[in-house]
Amino acid sequence: MKQKDRLPKNNKMLETARKLRREMTPQERKLWNVFLKSYPVKIYRQRIIESYVVDFYCAKAKLVIELDGPIHEHEQSMQHDINRDERLRAYGLEIFRISNHDIETHFSSVCACIDAEIQQRSPSPSHWRAGQAHTERIRPDISGIVVPCCLAQQQLDKGRSSRSI
DSSP states (O other), rough: OOOOGGGBBBBGGGGHHHHHHTTOOOHHHHHIIIIIISSOOOOOOEEEEEEEEEEETTTTTTTTEEEEEGGGSSSHHHHHHHHHHHHTTTTTEEEEEHHHHHHOHHHHHHHHHHHHHHHHHHHOOOOOOTTTTTHHHOGGOOOOOOOOOOHHOOOSSSSOOOOOO
16 A cells, blocks of 8 residues: 555554454454455455554455444444444545344355455456456355345445445
8 A cells, every 4th residue: 555545543552453353253253264364355354544443444445344243233332333434434435334143144145245345446456357256266155146235235224324234
């Protein structure tokens, strides 16, 4: 990433980010280990942007991936998420919210949606074959029938303006 494209980072959050990496939720761990860790485009986990620690971040696609558990359903948490998303969007980032429930029940669809979003927002690396999604290449058990993600991505999550599935 070019110096001018760097996002601000509060180094006081380093220990928090490290702790979150060590203590990932089961859903974060599954998404990271099965799909994102070996993705052909670099994905960071528990990345610091300003004073926020985002679950996953793809700099090439300017995409933040957030996994939402039950705590995000509370009014105070929802307002915090809205404020945070607005702040992150000011840097040209897209926020892609995924419920923990969707990770547990529709994992292949979630992976396909993330793959489609990254490919749409960034130029495809030369080693990707045209028309071949990462979900088809990485593990055969996650490339089953996929629910069209474009519909799920367009849904708003309880008043949030970021993409949700």
